[in-house]
Amino acid sequence: MSQKNLIIAFGGASPEHEVSVLTAMQVIAALDESDYTLTPLYITKSGNWLTGQKLLDLSNYKDLNELEASSTRCAFVKDEMGRTLLKEQEKQGLFTKPAAIPVYAVVTAFHGSDGENGSFQGTCEMFNIPYTGSGVLASSVGMNKVKAKQLCVANKIPVTDSLDFFEKNWEDDQATILKEAEMIGYPLIVKPCNLGSSIGVAKANSKDELIDAIETAFRYDAHLLVEEAIQPLMEINCSVLGSSTDCRASVCERPMGASEMLSFQDKYQSGGNAEKGMASADRIIPADISSELTEEIRELAVQTFKTFDASGVARLDFLVNADTKKVYFNEINTIPGSFSFYLWEKSELTFKALIEELVAVAIQNHQAKNGRVRSYQTNLLNEKAAKGIKGLKGLKK
Ligand SMILES: Nc1ncnc2c1ncn2[C@@H]1O[C@H](COP(=O)(O)OP(=O)(O)O)[C@@H](O)[C@H]1O
Numbered sequence: 557m558s559q560k561n562l563i564i565a566f567g568g569a570s571p572e573h574e575v576s577v578l579t580a581m582q583v584i585a586a587l588d589e590s591d592y593t594l595t596p597l598y599i600t601k602s603g604n605w606l607t608g609q610k611l612l613d614l615s616n617y618k619d620l621n622e623l624e625a626s627s628t629r630c631a632f633v634k635d636e637m638g639r640t641l642l643k644e645q646e647k648q649g650l651f652t653k654p655a656a657i658p659v660y661a662v663v664t665a666f667h668g669s670d671g672e673n674g675s676f677q678g679t680c681e682m683f684n685i686p687y688t689g690s691g692v693l694a695s696s697v698g699m700n701k702v703k704a705k706q707l708c709v710a711n712k713i714p715v716t717d718s719l720d721f722f723e724k725n726w727e728d729d730q731a732t733i734l735k736e737a738e739m740i741g742y743p744l745i746v747k748p749c750n751l752g753s754s755i756g757v758a759k760a761n762s763k764d765e766l767i768d769a770i771e772t773a774f775r776y777d778a779h780l781l782v783e784e785a786i787q788p789l790m791e792i793n794c795s796v797l798g799s800s801t802d803c804r805a806s807v808c809e810r811p812m813g814a815s816e817m818l819s820f821q822d823k824y825q826s827g828g829n830a831e832k833g834m835a836s837a838d839r840i841i842p843a844d845i846s847s848e849l850t851e852e853i854r855e856l857a858v859q860t861f862k863t864f865d866a867s868g869v870a871r872l873d874f875l876v877n878a879d880t881k882k883v884y885f886n887e888i889n890t891i892p893g894s895f896s897f898y899l900w901e902k903s904e905l906t907f908k909a910l911i912e913e914l915v916a917v918a919i920q921n922h923q924a925k926n927g928r929v930r931s932y933q934t935n936l937l938n939e940k941a942a943k944g945i946k947g948l949k950g951l952k953k
């Protein structure tokens with residue numbers, strides 16, 4: 557393929573929609589003078605797929621309705637040679653044909669929901685195109701806090717004591733849930749299982765607060781996690797880059813919140829410097845911790861990345877008891893804000909080089925997948941048709 561069309565995919569129906577737009581704009585700026593032709597694929601909050609030059613410029617996002625009206629709807633299609641194209645669904649001018657470009661690779665710059673939970677990744681798999689970041693499995697398990705913890709427990713990665721339950725269980729038997737939660741001991745943390753950005757996360761110091769926190773969290777998710785609160789708490793994050801068999805850890809960061817729990821506001825709205833996205837949140841890089849603790853966390857980050865079978869760039873977030881220095885895995889972000897470029901810059905890798913590496917890993921994963929036998933030439937249906945098959949009675953011929 558002579559022209560390397562890189563599709564930058566972002567937006568989507570997610571509470572982190574705007575943060576995703578910022579990450580995408582950072583990616584576009586970093587690739588300004590690269591060998592790629594950049595094409596935006598912006599998914600609106602209501603799920604429309606759009607493309608067009610206006611989507612490459614952050615200043616056009618002030619009025620999302622106007623932006624949508626002046627962009628072009630698009631979709632992935634297969635051409636007669638089996639190649640996947642990103643095709644415009646409307647004509648730009650009276651005499652022009654809708655444009656269709658072959659896809660070299662997709663840079664997934666979504667945060668949260670369908671763009672990060674494996675759904676969009678599954679679409680790329682169906683169209684057999686290379687895409688950056690983790691595959692369907694790591695993306696979906698990583699998004700589910702309960703399943704992520706279970707995977708860690710099975711692989712001896714330390715996590716906090718916890719309990720999980722569905723809304724139905726709560727309706728049926730509050731008393732048992734409260735009793736089991738209190739056996740873990742206050743203070744407790746309540747979180748929705750499938751959300752991010754600290755939405756619905758709360759600390760409870762008593763039964764009343766616990767009931768309150770649970771009722772609130774059920775407004776966001778039907779599956780909750782109640783876990784032991786680590787205190788005094790120190791949060792340390794570390795990014796991992798590569799494939800699940802060949803990856804390395806960045807320097808560590810210590811994010812700082814205004815309150816004892818990092819909120820959505822701490823993460824994205826502090827400092828009034830929206831263009832910088834995640835990089836603007838208050839943080840200490842490298843984290844001001846001992847070299848022993850740094851190495852322990854970096855090793856644990858790599859081990860966890862491999863355990864999830866993650867790929868591309870991820871950010872592994874850990875909770876550390878500031879007194880005992882005991883480390884617990886908290887979550888994996890399979891598409892971290894700003895691709896954690898600020899950690900890699902401190903690890904001597906430019907943002908541009910980081911994205912180029914992500915694309916290289918995506919191509920490598922795609923080639924590995926396509927190098928295996930995926931279908932068989934024999935047509936079983938042919939044989940079955942000859943012999944006849946049970947259970948088809950009444951089916952129209
Ligand atoms: N077990 C815990 N003990 C103490 N604080 C916690 C615990 N779990 C989460 N927190 C606090 O809540 C914040 C949000 O929780 P987290 O699990 O990271 O959810 P999210 O996916 O919404 O970011 C964390 O950054 C941390 O400040």
Ligand SMILES: [Mg+2]
Pocket residue numbers: 753754873887
């Ligand atoms: Mg978090």
